[in-house]
Amino acid sequence: MKFTAKRVAVSGAVAGVAVVAVGATVIATAADPVSPEVVSAVPADAGHGDEGKYTTGDYVLNVHELDDDGDGITTAIGPHTMYYSKTLHGSGNRKATVVKFSAGPDSDASIVFSYPVPAPGRVVDCTASGTETAPQVRCETKPAR
CATH class of the missing domain: 1.20.5 (Single alpha-helices involved in coiled-coils or other helix-helix interfaces)
Structure with a gap:
């Protein structure tokens, strides 16, 4: 040529x-830094209405449900556990707008993934995989049952 x-x-x-x-x-x-919302037509698990669902892999997953001011609730979920959050759409006068995730026993560890809290009537279903040093979190928004 x-x-x-x-x-x-x-x-x-x-x-x-x-x-x-x-x-x-x-x-x-x-x-x-907030990942775009991924929508699924598959409804949420029966009996868990407006609850967020978080499934962990081989490590502790810290779930931070935060409002616009960065305030909210952090929950540490042990390895190989499925957890339903009743506070996804807020508790009291606080309304979460984003869910952030960190890996490992330190709740102040670096955020590895962020996802927007869906509108009422929809829930988030997140699954962690990978390792504590290379965590991967995937989320999707589903209609509430």
């Missing part, structure tokens, strides 16, 4: 656009 100035310029332009697109995605992700 013969390289010409035109081919080199076009290749460089295409590479430049790709770098800018990747950079914009990284910047947008860093600017908005």
Whole structure:
């Protein structure tokens, strides 16, 4: 293949656009640390109305249900446990807007995943996997039963 100035310029332009697109995605992700809502048509588990559901993997998972001011409730859930939160949509005059997760026995550990609290009538179902040093949390929003 013969390289010409035109081919080199076009290749460089295409590479430049790709770098800018990747950079914009990284910047947008860093600017908005709350993961986008993933919606499922499958209803929540029967008997758990407006409760959030959290399932842990091989490590302690800290669930932080927080309001706009960063105040709220933190619950440490042991390994291989399923926990239903009755406070997902608030308790008293405090209404949670985001659920944040950290891994390990230290409740002040770095946040590894954040997810928006769904509107009333919908619940969040989150599952942790991976390891304590490389945790993975996936959440989806489901209609309440």
